[in-house]
Amino acid sequence: MASTKPNVSADQASPAEELTGAARDNVFQRELVKLIPHLRAFARTLTGDATQADDLAQDALIKAWDARLSYQIGTNMKAWTFMILRNQFYSDKRRSWRQSQLDQEAAERTLVAVDDPAAPIALDELRLALGMLPPEQREALILVGAGGFAYEEAADICNCAVGTVKSRVSRARKALQGILDDGAYDRDGSAAGEAMGSILADAERLSAPR
Amino acid sequence: MINPGPNDQRRRGNDPLDEARLRQRAIGVKLRQMFDEVVNEPVPDDFLSILRRADGEKGEG
Numbered sequence: 482m483a484s485t486k487p488n489v490s491a492d493q494a495s496p497a498e499e500l501t502g503a504a505r506d507n508v509f510q511r512e513l514v515k516l517i518p519h520l521r522a523f524a525r526t527l528t529g530d531a532t533q534a535d536d537l538a539q540d541a542l543i544k545a546w547d548a549r550l551s552y553q554i555g556t557n558m559k560a561w562t563f564m565i566l567r568n569q570f571y572s573d574k575r576r577s578w579r580q581s582q583l584d585q586e587a588a589e590r591t592l593v594a595v596d597d598p599a600a601p602i603a604l605d606e607l608r609l610a611l612g613m614l615p616p617e618q619r620e621a622l623i624l625v626g627a628g629g630f631a632y633e634e635a636a637d638i639c640n641c642a643v644g645t646v647k648s649r650v651s652r653a654r655k656a657l658q659g660i661l662d663d664g665a666y667d668r669d670g671s672a673a674g675e676a677m678g679s680i681l682a683d684a685e686r687l688s689a690p691r
Numbered sequence: 692m693i694n695p696g697p698n699d700q701r702r703r704g705n706d707p708l709d710e711a712r713l714r715q716r717a718i719g720v721k722l723r724q725m726f727d728e729v730v731n732e733p734v735p736d737d738f739l740s741i742l743r744r745a746d747g748e749k750g751e752g
Contacts, residue, residue, distance in 0.1 A: 510742055517738050522729035539741060546745045602721045604728075626719055627726035658714055 500554065509549045512558050517542065519559060519628070520566055526623045527570045529612045537573065541566035557634065564638045567620065602661060610660040614653055621649035622657070 500508055520541055524534035544565050545552075552561055611619055617639070624635040625646065632650075636643045 510745070514739075514742065517734050518730040518732070521732070521734070521738075522726045525729045526726065535735060535737070539737060542738060542741055543745075546742070602717055604721060604725055607718070607721050607725060622722070623726065627722045654715055654718070657718055658711065661718070662714075 505554070506549065508554060509552065510546075513542070513545060513562070516559055516562050520562055523563055523566060523623065523628060524570070526611065526627070527567070527616070527620065529608065537570055538566065540573075541569050544569060560630065560634045560638055563624070563628070563630075564640075567638060606661060607657075610657050613660055614656055618649045618653035618656065621646050622653035625650050626654075 517538070520538045521535060524538040524541070525531060528534045528537055541562065545562050548565070552558065611622075614622070620639060621635060624630045624638060625632060628635075630638065632643050632646050636646045639646060
Protein backbone atom coordinates (compact mmCIF):
# COMPACT_ATOMS: atom_id res chain seq x y z
CA MET A 482 0.00 0.00 0.00
CA ALA A 483 1.51 3.28 -1.05
CA SER A 484 1.79 5.46 1.96
CA THR A 485 3.48 8.80 2.31
CA LYS A 486 4.52 7.96 5.84
CA PRO A 487 7.88 6.30 6.33
CA ASN A 488 7.57 2.72 7.39
CA VAL A 489 8.61 3.10 10.98
CA SER A 490 7.38 0.74 13.62
CA ALA A 491 5.19 2.90 15.75
CA ASP A 492 2.80 1.87 18.45
CA GLN A 493 0.01 2.90 16.14
CA ALA A 494 -0.21 0.33 13.40
CA SER A 495 0.02 1.44 9.78
CA PRO A 496 -2.99 0.70 7.54
CA ALA A 497 -1.48 -2.52 6.18
CA GLU A 498 -0.84 -3.79 9.66
CA GLU A 499 -4.43 -3.17 10.63
CA LEU A 500 -5.64 -5.60 8.04
CA THR A 501 -7.20 -8.69 9.44
CA GLY A 502 -8.85 -11.84 8.25
CA ALA A 503 -9.43 -12.35 4.57
CA ALA A 504 -8.19 -8.88 3.59
CA ARG A 505 -4.86 -9.48 5.26
CA ASP A 506 -4.64 -12.95 3.74
CA ASN A 507 -5.19 -11.46 0.31
CA VAL A 508 -2.34 -9.02 0.71
CA PHE A 509 -0.15 -11.75 2.07
CA GLN A 510 -0.98 -14.15 -0.71
CA ARG A 511 -0.37 -11.60 -3.42
CA GLU A 512 3.11 -10.96 -2.07
CA LEU A 513 3.78 -14.64 -1.59
CA VAL A 514 2.96 -15.46 -5.21
CA LYS A 515 5.55 -12.98 -6.40
CA LEU A 516 8.20 -14.79 -4.40
CA ILE A 517 7.55 -18.27 -5.79
CA PRO A 518 10.10 -17.97 -8.63
CA HIS A 519 12.77 -16.88 -6.17
CA LEU A 520 11.95 -19.65 -3.75
CA ARG A 521 12.23 -22.16 -6.58
CA ALA A 522 15.62 -20.79 -7.56
CA PHE A 523 16.94 -20.87 -4.01
CA ALA A 524 15.64 -24.41 -3.54
CA ARG A 525 17.30 -25.48 -6.76
CA THR A 526 20.67 -24.30 -5.57
CA LEU A 527 20.23 -25.94 -2.19
CA THR A 528 19.19 -29.35 -3.49
CA GLY A 529 20.87 -29.32 -6.88
CA ASP A 530 17.91 -31.23 -8.26
CA ALA A 531 14.89 -29.71 -9.99
CA THR A 532 12.29 -32.17 -8.70
CA GLN A 533 13.51 -32.15 -5.12
CA ALA A 534 13.78 -28.41 -5.32
CA ASP A 535 10.15 -27.95 -6.30
CA ASP A 536 9.03 -30.31 -3.55
CA LEU A 537 11.05 -28.27 -1.11
CA ALA A 538 9.75 -24.97 -2.44
CA GLN A 539 6.17 -26.21 -2.23
CA ASP A 540 6.65 -27.35 1.33
CA ALA A 541 8.08 -23.95 2.14
CA LEU A 542 5.14 -22.27 0.46
CA ILE A 543 2.69 -24.23 2.59
CA LYS A 544 4.72 -23.48 5.71
CA ALA A 545 4.78 -19.79 4.88
CA TRP A 546 1.04 -19.76 4.31
CA ASP A 547 0.37 -21.58 7.56
CA ALA A 548 2.63 -19.16 9.41
CA ARG A 549 1.16 -16.08 7.74
CA LEU A 550 -0.11 -14.60 10.97
CA SER A 551 3.39 -14.54 12.43
CA TYR A 552 4.62 -12.51 9.48
CA GLN A 553 4.62 -8.78 10.00
CA ILE A 554 3.24 -7.11 6.93
CA GLY A 555 5.67 -4.54 5.61
CA THR A 556 8.81 -6.36 6.72
CA ASN A 557 11.12 -8.24 4.37
CA MET A 558 8.95 -11.07 3.15
CA LYS A 559 11.54 -12.44 0.77
CA ALA A 560 14.01 -12.94 3.59
CA TRP A 561 11.26 -14.40 5.76
CA THR A 562 10.24 -16.99 3.17
CA PHE A 563 13.85 -17.85 2.36
CA MET A 564 14.41 -18.53 6.03
CA ILE A 565 11.43 -20.87 6.08
CA LEU A 566 12.66 -22.69 3.00
CA ARG A 567 16.13 -23.03 4.40
CA ASN A 568 14.87 -24.43 7.69
CA GLN A 569 12.73 -26.88 5.79
CA PHE A 570 15.72 -27.95 3.73
CA TYR A 571 17.85 -28.70 6.75
CA SER A 572 15.13 -30.54 8.61
CA ASP A 573 14.46 -32.67 5.52
CA LYS A 574 18.13 -33.27 5.19
CA ARG A 575 18.46 -34.40 8.75
CA ARG A 576 15.64 -36.86 8.21
CA SER A 577 16.74 -38.47 4.99
CA TRP A 578 19.40 -37.22 2.63
CA ARG A 579 22.12 -39.72 2.27
CA GLN A 580 22.67 -39.03 -1.35
CA SER A 581 26.07 -37.47 -1.27
CA GLN A 582 27.70 -40.64 -2.56
CA LEU A 583 25.36 -40.81 -5.52
CA ASP A 584 25.78 -37.15 -6.26
CA GLN A 585 29.50 -37.50 -6.29
CA GLU A 586 29.37 -40.28 -8.85
CA ALA A 587 27.10 -38.20 -11.05
CA ALA A 588 29.42 -35.25 -10.70
CA GLU A 589 32.37 -37.39 -11.70
CA ARG A 590 30.67 -38.54 -14.87
CA THR A 591 29.59 -35.07 -15.85
CA LEU A 592 32.91 -33.40 -15.16
CA VAL A 593 34.63 -35.83 -17.48
CA ALA A 594 32.00 -35.34 -20.14
CA VAL A 595 32.68 -31.63 -20.39
CA ASP A 596 35.19 -31.19 -23.17
CA ASP A 597 35.21 -27.60 -24.31
CA PRO A 598 38.22 -25.98 -22.73
CA ALA A 599 37.46 -22.74 -24.54
CA ALA A 600 34.18 -22.22 -22.71
CA PRO A 601 34.94 -19.78 -19.90
CA ILE A 602 32.62 -21.27 -17.31
CA ALA A 603 29.86 -23.59 -18.34
CA LEU A 604 26.73 -23.42 -16.23
CA ASP A 605 26.80 -27.16 -15.67
CA GLU A 606 30.31 -26.91 -14.40
CA LEU A 607 29.37 -24.14 -12.05
CA ARG A 608 26.46 -26.21 -10.74
CA LEU A 609 28.77 -29.12 -10.08
CA ALA A 610 31.35 -26.94 -8.44
CA LEU A 611 28.67 -25.37 -6.25
CA GLY A 612 27.56 -28.82 -5.27
CA MET A 613 31.00 -29.54 -3.90
CA LEU A 614 30.99 -26.63 -1.51
CA PRO A 615 30.01 -27.14 2.09
CA PRO A 616 26.30 -26.28 2.31
CA GLU A 617 26.76 -23.29 4.58
CA GLN A 618 29.19 -21.74 2.12
CA ARG A 619 27.00 -22.52 -0.84
CA GLU A 620 23.92 -20.92 0.67
CA ALA A 621 25.81 -17.82 1.80
CA LEU A 622 27.27 -17.32 -1.66
CA ILE A 623 23.91 -17.84 -3.37
CA LEU A 624 22.04 -15.48 -1.08
CA VAL A 625 24.57 -12.68 -1.44
CA GLY A 626 25.94 -13.37 -4.90
CA ALA A 627 22.74 -14.28 -6.71
CA GLY A 628 19.73 -13.75 -4.48
CA GLY A 629 20.36 -10.05 -4.03
CA PHE A 630 20.49 -10.10 -0.24
CA ALA A 631 22.68 -7.86 1.85
CA TYR A 632 25.09 -9.58 4.21
CA GLU A 633 22.85 -8.58 7.11
CA GLU A 634 19.80 -10.15 5.52
CA ALA A 635 21.70 -13.29 4.65
CA ALA A 636 22.83 -13.48 8.25
CA ASP A 637 19.21 -13.32 9.41
CA ILE A 638 18.19 -16.01 6.96
CA CYS A 639 21.03 -18.31 8.01
CA ASN A 640 20.67 -17.44 11.66
CA CYS A 641 24.31 -16.51 12.09
CA ALA A 642 26.51 -13.46 12.54
CA VAL A 643 27.16 -11.02 9.70
CA GLY A 644 30.90 -11.69 9.95
CA THR A 645 30.24 -15.38 9.56
CA VAL A 646 28.32 -14.79 6.35
CA LYS A 647 31.10 -12.59 5.03
CA SER A 648 33.77 -15.16 5.67
CA ARG A 649 31.62 -17.95 4.24
CA VAL A 650 31.03 -15.99 1.06
CA SER A 651 34.69 -15.22 0.75
CA ARG A 652 35.73 -18.83 1.30
CA ALA A 653 33.06 -20.03 -1.10
CA ARG A 654 34.31 -17.71 -3.82
CA LYS A 655 37.84 -18.88 -3.39
CA ALA A 656 36.89 -22.53 -3.33
CA LEU A 657 34.69 -22.20 -6.39
CA GLN A 658 37.48 -20.66 -8.32
CA GLY A 659 39.83 -23.41 -7.26
CA ILE A 660 37.40 -26.13 -8.24
CA LEU A 661 36.64 -24.57 -11.60
CA ASP A 662 40.29 -23.99 -12.41
CA ASP A 663 41.27 -27.51 -11.46
CA GLY A 664 38.37 -28.94 -13.39
CA ALA A 665 39.67 -27.20 -16.47
CA TYR A 666 43.11 -28.76 -16.08
CA ASP A 667 42.01 -32.20 -15.14
CA ARG A 668 39.71 -32.51 -18.09
CA ASP A 669 42.72 -32.74 -20.38
CA GLY A 670 44.56 -35.57 -18.84
CA SER A 671 44.36 -37.52 -15.65
CA ALA A 672 41.85 -40.21 -14.86
CA ALA A 673 38.41 -39.17 -13.72
CA GLY A 674 38.68 -40.63 -10.27
CA GLU A 675 41.99 -38.98 -9.69
CA ALA A 676 40.76 -35.68 -11.00
CA MET A 677 37.71 -35.81 -8.79
CA GLY A 678 39.81 -36.73 -5.79
CA SER A 679 42.09 -33.79 -6.25
CA ILE A 680 39.20 -31.44 -6.87
CA LEU A 681 37.51 -32.51 -3.70
CA ALA A 682 40.72 -32.30 -1.75
CA ASP A 683 41.26 -28.81 -3.07
CA ALA A 684 37.74 -27.81 -2.28
CA GLU A 685 38.29 -28.94 1.24
CA ARG A 686 41.60 -27.20 1.56
CA LEU A 687 40.38 -23.99 -0.01
CA SER A 688 37.25 -23.85 2.03
CA ALA A 689 38.92 -24.63 5.34
CA PRO A 690 38.77 -21.81 7.84
CA ARG A 691 42.03 -19.99 8.33
CA MET B 692 40.36 -9.90 6.16
CA ILE B 693 41.24 -12.89 4.08
CA ASN B 694 43.96 -12.12 1.59
CA PRO B 695 44.46 -14.13 -1.55
CA GLY B 696 48.07 -14.86 -0.75
CA PRO B 697 51.38 -13.71 0.58
CA ASN B 698 52.76 -10.47 -0.77
CA ASP B 699 55.56 -11.96 -2.80
CA GLN B 700 53.06 -13.76 -5.00
CA ARG B 701 51.54 -10.45 -5.90
CA ARG B 702 54.60 -9.23 -7.75
CA ARG B 703 55.30 -12.43 -9.58
CA GLY B 704 53.81 -13.25 -12.97
CA ASN B 705 51.19 -11.39 -14.95
CA ASP B 706 49.22 -9.83 -12.19
CA PRO B 707 47.59 -12.94 -10.83
CA LEU B 708 45.45 -10.74 -8.63
CA ASP B 709 43.83 -9.03 -11.58
CA GLU B 710 43.29 -12.36 -13.21
CA ALA B 711 41.70 -13.68 -10.06
CA ARG B 712 39.45 -10.67 -9.88
CA LEU B 713 38.33 -11.15 -13.47
CA ARG B 714 37.75 -14.80 -12.81
CA GLN B 715 35.68 -13.94 -9.75
CA ARG B 716 33.62 -11.50 -11.74
CA ALA B 717 32.96 -14.18 -14.36
CA ILE B 718 31.89 -16.59 -11.65
CA GLY B 719 29.63 -13.95 -10.15
CA VAL B 720 27.93 -13.30 -13.46
CA LYS B 721 27.40 -17.00 -14.03
CA LEU B 722 26.06 -17.46 -10.55
CA ARG B 723 23.41 -14.83 -11.09
CA GLN B 724 22.65 -16.24 -14.51
CA MET B 725 22.15 -19.67 -13.01
CA PHE B 726 19.81 -18.31 -10.37
CA ASP B 727 17.88 -16.04 -12.72
CA GLU B 728 17.38 -18.87 -15.17
CA VAL B 729 15.20 -20.59 -12.60
CA VAL B 730 13.54 -17.35 -11.50
CA ASN B 731 12.48 -16.76 -15.09
CA GLU B 732 11.02 -20.22 -15.57
CA PRO B 733 7.23 -20.31 -15.62
CA VAL B 734 5.89 -21.36 -12.24
CA PRO B 735 4.50 -24.91 -12.34
CA ASP B 736 0.77 -25.19 -11.73
CA ASP B 737 1.32 -27.18 -8.55
CA PHE B 738 2.45 -24.04 -6.79
CA LEU B 739 -0.59 -22.06 -7.70
CA SER B 740 -2.96 -24.83 -6.82
CA ILE B 741 -1.45 -24.92 -3.36
CA LEU B 742 -2.44 -21.33 -2.93
CA ARG B 743 -5.80 -21.89 -4.56
CA ARG B 744 -6.46 -24.56 -1.98
CA ALA B 745 -5.29 -22.14 0.67
CA ASP B 746 -7.93 -19.71 -0.55
CA GLY B 747 -10.54 -21.95 0.97
CA GLU B 748 -9.22 -21.33 4.46
CA LYS B 749 -8.71 -17.62 4.14
CA GLY B 750 -9.55 -15.39 7.04
CA GLU B 751 -9.74 -18.24 9.50
CA GLY B 752 -7.06 -16.94 11.81
